[in-house]
Amino acid sequence: xxxxxxxxxxxxxxxxxxxxxxxxxxxxxxxxxxxxxxxxxxxxxxxxxxxxxxxxxxxxxxxxxxxxxxxxxxxxxxxxxxxxxxxxxxxxxxxxxxxxxxxxxxxxxxxxxxxxxxxxxxxxxxxxxxxxxxxxxxxxxxxxxxxxxxxxxxxxxxxxxxxxxxxxxxxxxxxxxxxxxxxxxxxxxxxxxxxxxxxxxxxxxxxxxxxxxxxxxxxxxxxxxxxxxxxxxxxxxxxxxxxxxxxxxxxxxxxxxxxxxxxxxxxxxxxxxxxxxxxxxxxxxxxxxxxxxxxxxxxxxxxxxxxxxxxxxxxxxxxxxxxxxxxxxxxxxxxxxxxxxxxxxxxxxxxxxxxxxxxxxxxxxxxxxxxxxxxxxxxxxxxxxxxxxxxxxxxxxxxxxxxxxxxxxxxxxxxxxxxxxxxxxxxxxxxxxxxxxxxxxxxxxxxxxxxxxxxxxxxxxxxxxxxxxxxxxxxxxxxxxxxxxxxxxxxxxxxxxxxxxxxxxxxxxxxxxxxxxxxxxxxxxxxxxxxxxxxxxxxxxxxxxxxxxxxxxxxxxxxxxxxxxxxxxxxxxxxxxxxxxxxxxxxxxxxxxxxxxxxxxxxxxxxxxxxxxxxxxxxxxxxxxxxxxxxxxxxxxxxxxxxxxxxxxxxxxxxxxxxxxxxxxxxxxxxxxxxxxxx
Amino acid sequence: xxxxxxxxxxxxxxxxxxxxxxxxxxxxxxxxxxxxxxxxxxxxxxxxxxxxxxxxxxxxxxxxxxxxxxxxxxxxxxxxxxxxxxxxxxxxxxxxxxxxxxxxxxxxxxxxxxxxxxxxxxxxxxxxxxxxxxxxxxxxxxxxxxxxxxxxxxxxxxxxxxxxxxxxxx
Numbered sequence: 001x002x003x004x005x006x007x008x009x010x011x012x013x014x015x016x017x018x019x020x021x022x023x024x025x026x027x028x029x030x031x032x033x034x035x036x037x038x039x040x041x042x043x044x045x046x047x048x049x050x051x052x053x054x055x056x057x058x059x060x061x062x063x064x065x066x067x068x069x070x071x072x073x074x075x076x077x078x079x080x081x082x083x084x085x086x087x088x089x090x091x092x093x094x095x096x097x098x099x100x101x102x103x104x105x106x107x108x109x110x111x112x113x114x115x116x117x118x119x120x121x122x123x124x125x126x127x128x129x130x131x132x133x134x135x136x137x138x139x140x141x142x143x144x145x146x147x148x149x150x151x152x153x154x155x156x157x158x159x160x161x162x163x164x165x166x167x168x169x170x171x172x173x174x175x176x177x178x179x180x181x182x183x184x185x186x187x188x189x190x191x192x193x194x195x196x197x198x199x200x201x202x203x204x205x206x207x208x209x210x211x212x213x214x215x216x217x218x219x220x221x222x223x224x225x226x227x228x229x230x231x232x233x234x235x236x237x238x239x240x241x242x243x244x245x246x247x248x249x250x251x252x253x254x255x256x257x258x259x260x261x262x263x264x265x266x267x268x269x270x271x272x273x274x275x276x277x278x279x280x281x282x283x284x285x286x287x288x289x290x291x292x293x294x295x296x297x298x299x300x301x302x303x304x305x306x307x308x309x310x311x312x313x314x315x316x317x318x319x320x321x322x323x324x325x326x327x328x329x330x331x332x333x334x335x336x337x338x339x340x341x342x343x344x345x346x347x348x349x350x351x352x353x354x355x356x357x358x359x360x361x362x363x364x365x366x367x368x369x370x371x372x373x374x375x376x377x378x379x380x381x382x383x384x385x386x387x388x389x390x391x392x393x394x395x396x397x398x399x400x401x402x403x404x405x406x407x408x409x410x411x412x413x414x415x416x417x418x419x420x421x422x423x424x425x426x427x428x429x430x431x432x433x434x435x436x437x438x439x440x441x442x443x444x445x446x447x448x449x450x451x452x453x454x455x456x457x458x459x460x461x462x463x464x465x466x467x468x469x470x471x472x473x474x475x476x477x478x479x480x481x482x483x484x485x486x487x488x489x490x491x492x493x494x495x496x497x498x499x500x501x502x503x504x505x506x507x508x509x510x511x512x513x514x515x516x517x518x519x520x521x522x523x524x525x526x527x528x529x530x531x532x533x534x535x536x537x538x539x540x541x542x543x544x545x546x547x548x549x550x551x552x553x554x555x556x557x558x559x560x561x562x563x564x565x566x567x568x569x570x571x572x573x574x575x576x577x578x579x580x581x582x583x584x585x586x587x588x589x590x591x592x593x594x595x596x597x598x599x600x601x602x603x604x605x606x607x608x609x610x611x612x613x614x615x616x617x618x619x620x621x622x623x624x625x626x627x628x629x630x631x632x633x634x635x636x637x638x639x640x641x642x643x644x645x646x647x648x649x650x651x652x653x654x655x656x657x658x659x660x661x662x663x664x665x666x667x668x669x670x671x672x673x674x675x676x677x678x679x
Numbered sequence: 680x681x682x683x684x685x686x687x688x689x690x691x692x693x694x695x696x697x698x699x700x701x702x703x704x705x706x707x708x709x710x711x712x713x714x715x716x717x718x719x720x721x722x723x724x725x726x727x728x729x730x731x732x733x734x735x736x737x738x739x740x741x742x743x744x745x746x747x748x749x750x751x752x753x754x755x756x757x758x759x760x761x762x763x764x765x766x767x768x769x770x771x772x773x774x775x776x777x778x779x780x781x782x783x784x785x786x787x788x789x790x791x792x793x794x795x796x797x798x799x800x801x802x803x804x805x806x807x808x809x810x811x812x813x814x815x816x817x818x819x820x821x822x823x824x825x826x827x828x829x830x831x832x833x834x835x836x837x838x839x840x841x842x843x844x845x846x847x848x849x
Contacts, residue, residue: 078710079727080702107713108725112804118693118721125724523761525707525797533797537714545703545797546761589729609763632762634732637772649728654738661697661724662745 010041010135013060013069014127017051017076019106026110028120032075035124039131043067051076057089064093071134075103075127081536096139098588098648103130129660136653143586143626147233147548148336149579152177154225154518157185158561159553159568160341161207166572168216172579175333176211177239178221182272182289183208185343189272189367191374193561194421195451201288201376208290221291226330228521231630232548232584233336243326244295246282250321253292257282260316262309268300270378274368277378282313287376296322337548337575340532341568342518344554347401347408347507355397355505356470360483361386363470363503366418373425383429391432391501395485396423397467398438402508410529412508412558416442419506420452423460426504435461435498437487445560463498465490470503509558522549531557542571547584550574589631589648593622597643604635604644694814696723696749696807697742701731703761704796705753711800719804720811723751731755731792732765736776739790743780746823749789749814751806756794766794788813789820 014036018024029047037045044063048056051074063069072090076082079102087097105123113119149172153164156178164176182188188208190200211217220239227238246257258280266278272285281301284294296304296313303309303324314322346367349357357363362385364372375381385391396419402412416438423434441462443452456462465487474480475497482499489496511530512518519526524544525533532551535543542550550571553564578584600620604613612628613635615621622644624635633646645651700706706727712719728734731754739750752773754766773792780790791810795802 078713080707080710104710104725107710109721111713111716112719113721114718115721122721122724129724129726520758525704528798528801545707607768609765630762632730632732632765633728634730634762634765634768637733637735638768646729646733649733651735651737654726654728654735655741657726658697658738658742658747659745661726662695662742662747664746 008070010071011067011069012039012042012044012071012073012131012134013063013067014039014042014045014131015051015056015060015072015074015076016045016047016105016123016127017056017074018047018049019076019110020049023076023106023110026113026116026119027105027123028116031120032105032123032127036073036075036127036131039128041071041135042131043069052082052085057085057092060086060089061093064090064095069093070095070099071137072100073103073127073130073134074100075105075123075130077106078104078108081539097142098140099134099137101130101134101137103127125661128663129657132656132660133653136650136656138647138650140588140647142588143590144583145231145233145586145627146583147578147581148235148334149173150175150333150335151575151579152225152235152237152333152335152338153341154338155179155185155341155343155553155555156183156211156219156221157341157343157553157564158187158204158207159343159555159564160185160339161204161211162565162568163339163341163552163572163575164217165207165210165214166569167575168214170572170576171216172576173216173218175218175220175239175335177223177225178219179224180285181222181244181293181295182285182291183211183219183221184288184290186346186367187561188286188288189274189374190370191377191425192421194417195445195447197421197424205288205290208288212290219291220331222295225521228338228523232546232578232586235335235338235548237333237335237338239331239333241329241331243328244293245298245301245322245324245326246294246296247321247323247326248291248293250319251293251317252319252321253284253294255284255294256316257294257313257322258284260312262302262312268297273371273378274365276368276371296324337550337578338522339550339552339568339571339575340518340522340524340555341552341571342512342515342555344509344558345512347412347510349400349505349507351407352400354469355400355467356472356483356503357505360470360472360503362391362483362501363505366415366422366504366506369422369426369504373422373429381429383426383432385502389501391426391430393433393435393482393498393500394423394426394430394502394504395435395437395483395498395500396426396504396506397470397485398436398506399466400505400507401510403439408508408510408529410508410558411442413442414558414560415506415508416440417445417448417451417560419504420455422504422506424455424458427458427460432501433461435463435485435500437463437465437467437485439464439466445562463487463489463491463496474499509554512555515555522546524549524551527557529557531555542567542574547586548578587631587648589633589646590626590629591624591631591633591636591644591646592626593624594643594645595619595621597641598622598639599641599643601640603640604638607635607638609634692819694722694748694811694819695746696751696810696814697747698723698725698751698753698807699728699731699734699738700725700753700795701733701755701761701766702727702729704755704759705731705793705803707797708753708795708799709803711797712803713800715800717800717804719807722811722814723807730760730762730765731769732760732762734769734772736772739776743785743789743820744822744826746821748817748820749791749810751810752792753795753803753806754792756796759796785820786817788817
């Protein structure tokens with residue numbers, strides 16, 4: 001890599017991108033190029049349709065060689081998108097890649113400015129700043145860090161399971177952490193899956209046992225990540241393993257302790273069955289739960305509450321697996337990459353009181369109905385209502401907690417299709433008349449529209465309109481004892497009252513209740529809705545802004561099983577590509593100490609959150625450990641002597657940017673300003 | 680305060696705001712504002728830093744000295760800093776600097792710190808819009824012109840003193 005031309009007088013190549021009409025539609029790019037050409041040090045100034053294209057990059061490479069350029073400035077989109085692209089082009093031209101500076105005139109100018117003149121003016125200021133800044137750039141070497149080959153996957157729904165298996169099959173060691181006592185997530189609760197109607201358990205449980213049996217996967221269920229530190233390639237993670245009060249090593253899942261429990265009947269609402277059945281204090285979430293290990297709920301177990309239980313469960317267990325003294329354990333692991341697949345929570349329909357959930361017993365959430373029609377569910381698949389009746393008419397209300405200004409504005413993407421599926425299943429189980437109340441049917445997906453077509457032929461009714469209310473106030477004899485769904489049928493323009501025996505609320509998908517805590521722990525961002533934020537909505541959908549941390553499944557936004565699995569595979573592939581590369585390049589934006597200026601005052605020592613700064617006691621100077629420094633620059637701003645500097649964000653680079661931004665005319669104010677920092 | 684060199688009135692004058700945005704939250708939010716096409720006042724010029732903790736008070740003073748009418752600092756919300764606590768450091772510095780600038784006669788509305796997370800594109804828009812309006816209401820700060828004026832005054836005084844001394848010696 002040539003290190004030479006950095007010390008020569010700056011010869012700047014300037015390029016402004018049209019980005020089709022994205023930039024050129026608002027910003028006068030020809031004027032920007034013309035203006036740049038008048039700035040000091042600028043040798044070449046061009047505008048081009050798409051700078052990120054191969055010919056665009058080739059322009060830079062050829063110009064560097066032909067015009068002996070030693071600095072490059074590109075005015076185009078956000079550096080978060082294409083800084084890397086142009087650094088590579090700069091390097092291909094024979095320069096150190098850090099002799100490049102980018103100007104954001106798309107996200108920061110053309111896309112947010114209405115007025116053409118104002119936009120062009122803003123662009124010119126930004127260009128002037130960048131051209132000034134780039135003169136102060138220096139040649140830097142990228143840092144490389146090794147990638148620990150092990151991976152942490154958080155959340156063991158279908159996304160986490162698929163990601164873990166993909167990585168494990170590639171020979172990587174995976175720790176899979178799941179909060180619940182069993183893996184499987186929401187998918188394990190579903191009855192059948194659209195549009196193929198294959199049973200969820202039949203396709204999921206083989207993958208669940210594959211996870212359990214895979215030599216490369218360490219499965220920690222009933223566990224939560226409690227602390228994360230480190231950086232890409234080298235994360236230290238603490239995992240809290242909650243006590244099951246049953247030894248995972250000893251229990252074989254015979255479930256005899258459950259039968260032996262002094263409670264003859266369950267008294268606690270069963271979480272897995274959405275409270276539609278009761279469980280005992282000693283229980284297993286569902287028959288195919290993985291791991292096949294029972295657990296004891298200390299809140300309801302008599303031994304825990306009074307200490308005077310007969311402990312028939314202990315007597316019954318011939319493997320002595322039950323251990324009332326089991327304590328929470330904290331495990332620490334080292335990994336290089338992390339995949340978050342923490343899933344979603346369903347919308348709480350109590351938030352829409354006029355749909356009567358929690359008021360009328362026969363109003364169900366869709367997840368409850370999944371359990372109700374399931375052969376291994378609380379009723380063995382018999383569609384019997386809370387009041388013991390079998391429904392003759394069912395109304396399914398779509399978009400509950402979705403596409404609604406009062407609750408959530410987003411479309412949950414899955415409800416149309418699962419409502420169609422439930423309509424089919426309810427019809428199949430009960431021969432009931434089924435009404436769907438929908439806003440639009442969104443059946444975009446392979447074989448989804450065809451599934452909708454099929455349902456239209458199954459004599460299922462579709463009424464287009466957002467339901468106003470579910471009420472038990474009957475106005476006609478045939479409405480007696482029923483719930484009445486009041487809705488405007490927008491296709492025929494009349495308000496209808498549809499009496500039904502059962503109401504199903506197609507609840508939407510929301511971020512997990514603790515998604516904000518989780519994102520803080522992993523140092524990633526959330527979108528406005530609270531779903532985890534991807535690095536780029538199209539081009540980096542499973543990456544986050546924190547290197548080495550990937551997201552998959554519904555924690556990133558509502559999605560169905562095929563999309564979740566696809567994303568999980570993508571996240572696994574991204575982790576693999578890091579691991580197999582063996583090391584990763586880090587931005588060389590670390591801080592360093594100019595020893596001559598350091599007075600050894602120690603102001604910087606406590607400022608650094610990574611304890612990267614120490615004081616060399618013999619020399620009485622501060623010393624920065626480059627491996628620990630993450631490049632925030634806080635110490636740089638703290639140092640009273642200006643002795644700490646930051647690569648890529650040097651004082652004179654930022655001062656020259658300020659100067660460039662504010663310098664309307666070239667002649668005004670050259671040289672040091674009133675409060676110019678000591679160089 | 681009389682100011683000869685300053686652009687007078689509001690005719691054709693537009694506030695110039697220098698904005699320091701942290702890479703992880705506020706700069707990303709500004710990108711989101713762009714992607715969401717949230718049009719806002721074109722008066723802010725963004726300088727990207729990795730963390731609001733990098734904000735050297737001299738950057739702010741330099742910006743004002745060079746003709747900025749306002750300075751905006753955007754960082755991650757408390758507890759959300761990508762570097763754990765750089766935003767707290769920024770907060771302390773900004774508070775101190777705000778006090779100092781008040782003493783220097785720079786109105787507090789000209790210097791603003793705002794926490795804007797990566798998802799708050801809307802907040803970028805409203806912050807820039809409201810700040811632009813407030814600064815517009817305050818009018819130009821025009822420090823470079825005032826400096827020039829003061830320099831001129833000083834030169835005048837120096838000349839007068841020199842002339843006096845010459846007269847005494849003569």
